[in-house]
Amino acid sequence: xxxxxxxxxxxxxxxxxxxxxxxxxxxxxxxxxxxxxxxxxxxxxxxxxxxxxxxxxxxxxxxxxxxxxxxxxxxxxxxxxxxxxxxxxxxxxxxxxxxxxxxxxxxxxxxxxxxxxxxxxxxxxxxxxxxxxxxxxxxxxxxxxxxxxxxxxxxxxxxxxxxxxxxxxxxxxxxxxxxxxxxxxxxxxxxxxxxxxxxxxxxxxxxxxxxxxxxxxxxxxxxxxxxxxxxxxxxxxxxxxxxxxxxxxxxxxxxxxxxxxxxxxxxxxxxxxxxxxxxxxxxxxxxxxxxxxxxxxxxxxxxxxxxxxxxxxxxxxxxxxxxxxxxxxxxxxx
Numbered sequence: 001x002x003x004x005x006x007x008x009x010x011x012x013x014x015x016x017x018x019x020x021x022x023x024x025x026x027x028x029x030x031x032x033x034x035x036x037x038x039x040x041x042x043x044x045x046x047x048x049x050x051x052x053x054x055x056x057x058x059x060x061x062x063x064x065x066x067x068x069x070x071x072x073x074x075x076x077x078x079x080x081x082x083x084x085x086x087x088x089x090x091x092x093x094x095x096x097x098x099x100x101x102x103x104x105x106x107x108x109x110x111x112x113x114x115x116x117x118x119x120x121x122x123x124x125x126x127x128x129x130x131x132x133x134x135x136x137x138x139x140x141x142x143x144x145x146x147x148x149x150x151x152x153x154x155x156x157x158x159x160x161x162x163x164x165x166x167x168x169x170x171x172x173x174x175x176x177x178x179x180x181x182x183x184x185x186x187x188x189x190x191x192x193x194x195x196x197x198x199x200x201x202x203x204x205x206x207x208x209x210x211x212x213x214x215x216x217x218x219x220x221x222x223x224x225x226x227x228x229x230x231x232x233x234x235x236x237x238x239x240x241x242x243x244x245x246x247x248x249x250x251x252x253x254x255x256x257x258x259x260x261x262x263x264x265x266x267x268x269x270x271x272x273x274x275x276x277x278x279x280x281x282x283x284x285x286x287x288x289x290x291x292x293x294x295x296x297x298x299x300x301x302x303x304x305x306x307x308x309x310x311x312x313x314x315x316x317x318x319x320x321x322x323x324x325x326x327x328x329x330x331x332x333x334x
Contacts, residue, residue, distance in 0.1 A: 052090050062082055081256055093325050100130065109146065137246045159264065159266060162247075177285075179232065182200075198291060202289060228242070241295070281303075
């Protein structure tokens with residue numbers, strides 16, 4: 001070992017410098033994983049995986065052909081045409097990545113919660129341990145890779161096809177990823193409150209009520225705990241609301257026209273630029289669903305610059321961007 005590497009190792013151990021994940025060897029990571037905190041973290045991680053048995057499904061806007069109303073679910077063309085996809089089995093995290101999990105990742109990699117984010121909600125929402133962590137695509141990809149390093153399991157961001165198949169409970173014709181594929185709200189409005197209380201998915205009422213409970217001034221834009229509402233029939237929580245979710249794929253509005261049938265991975269290279277000329281990745285789900293206007297439909301696709309930039313000032317806006325990881329193994333994780 002060189003003197004320079006030896007000194008760097010000592011400084012990392014003492015916490016005097018930030019140590020990047022990429023500087024650690026596989027053997028070092030395995031030794032770190034022996035620590036009680038990370039050992040418990042990995043076991044908890046594995047216990048919160050949902051096995052998704054592979055199979056074939058029709059991906060895309062199935063509303064006209066298979067929806068009860070025989071109407072499209074999406075006005076955009078990028079969710080068409082409906083096409084056959086065949087997926088190998090995998091496992092998916094039942095919850096969005098939480099602040100608790102992401103801050104363990106930051107701690108063990110000598111990193112700090114970023115401060116370069118537009119909007120005052122980011123820091124507020126990054127505190128409660130059971131809330132979804134907000135991040136850009138690169139952070140999400142590195143986090144899933146770190147899970148693979150410490151667990152010796154093939155963790156990764158899900159592909160867009162894996163995400164939709166899981167949200168639709170193995171490709172069933174379910175409009176939203178709620179417990180029964182529908183929106184349900186309370187029958188009566190509470191005097192003085194905005195809207196109706198969501199029963200199986202969030203509404204403005206739920207978010208305003210939680211903001212008031214927390215003493216936040218975020219009103220209807222409030223993030224909620226990851227397990228606030230029932231999971232979909234497969235056992236996955238809040239895939240149709242409470243934050244858009246990054247997936248692996250580069251975005252191409254025409255991808256469904258040439259997507260391979262077997263385990264599609266998205267375009268091989270960046271394809272589509274946003275208004276400001278930035279190439280885009282795919283986000284799935286919905287930041288703030290609401291039964292009143294039907295957000296969170298399982299076939300919707302969203303294009304976003306991977307750093308989360310939304311304005312020319314190039315400050316990332318991340319308060320609506322979340323992630324969850326998958327394990328690309330055809331067998332259940334023990």
